[in-house]
């Protein structure tokens with residue numbers, strides 16, 4: 001469904017590459033977490049899938065198409081096959097939940113009858129029945145993210161990209177969002193989710209691709225951060241997946257640190273201040289400016305809608 005072959009990209013010729021010789025394949029129907037430190041290349045990966053960014057180095061196939069061969073005029077149609085959810089929801093503040101979702105159908109020319117049928121169906125799927133007429137300001141953060149997910153899936157994309165979808169939400173609300181993403185995946189949509197949230201990754205037991213400085217340093221099926229399996233190259237584990245030892249609870253080293261944060265703390269990398277900061281509520285403002293810039297490109301600015 002998504003294939004990267006030796007993909008490299010530099011946003012800035014003076015800086016190291018944001019992605020460096022990345023080769024990965026995501027099959028139809030998979031749920032994949034993309035993890036890695038800030039700046040490791042997760043958003044760049046997603047933007048290449050979406051053809052927001054382009055590179056001449058390597059090949060990228062999305063749903064069988066070489067994205068380099070999609071002419072600019074066909075990019076909007078190409079993107080119809082991909083739903084996107086962001087950390088900061090990016091709803092049109094002047095439109096109701098219903099209208100935000102309906103808008104995604106209207107812009108691709110869907111009929112009023114289709115909109116009247118489909119929008120309530122997806123709003124119900126994400127648990128928002130009865131809240132269709134509320135403005136984003138009348139919804140909680142988790143409910144706003146549910147609207148954003150409904151908007152992303154209403155045109156039934158084959159792929160759902162989620163860039164830190166729980167980054168602004170508390171753990172309980174995040175768990176509800178993960179249930180919805182899981183349900184969407186079980187309905188057949190391929191899901192690729194970039195996240196920093198160790199607890200979510202650990203609880204979901206899905207495939208994890210880890211980037212470090214633009215390189216894939218780990219690719220494990222049903223991974224947990226607690227896994228004692230050392231970092232492996234993607235190609236190696238995929239090639240040997242039939243013979244590879246399953247990642248099981250028993251493979252977790254007794255007494256091993258439970259999360260990246262705990263590993264960092266136990267190795268002394270965290271001072272007390274950092275540990276306290278890390279235990280504070282979610283990272284509310286992180287990435288907001290940069291994501292806002294990308295949001296304007298995808299859905300237009302608030303001013304354009306008002």
Ligand SMILES: Nc1ncnc2c1ncn2[C@@H]1O[C@H](COP(=O)(O)OP(=O)(O)OP(=O)(O)O)[C@@H](O)[C@H]1O
Nearest residue numbers: 011012018036037038039040041042043044045287
């Ligand atoms: N538009 C841009 N111009 C210049 N450099 C960029 C641009 N976008 C990203 N980069 C750089 O590319 C590298 C990868 O960034 P990217 O946003 O993909 O990382 P990330 O893993 O998504 O980080 P985060 O978790 O903070 O969102 C970083 O060094 C970043 O500074």
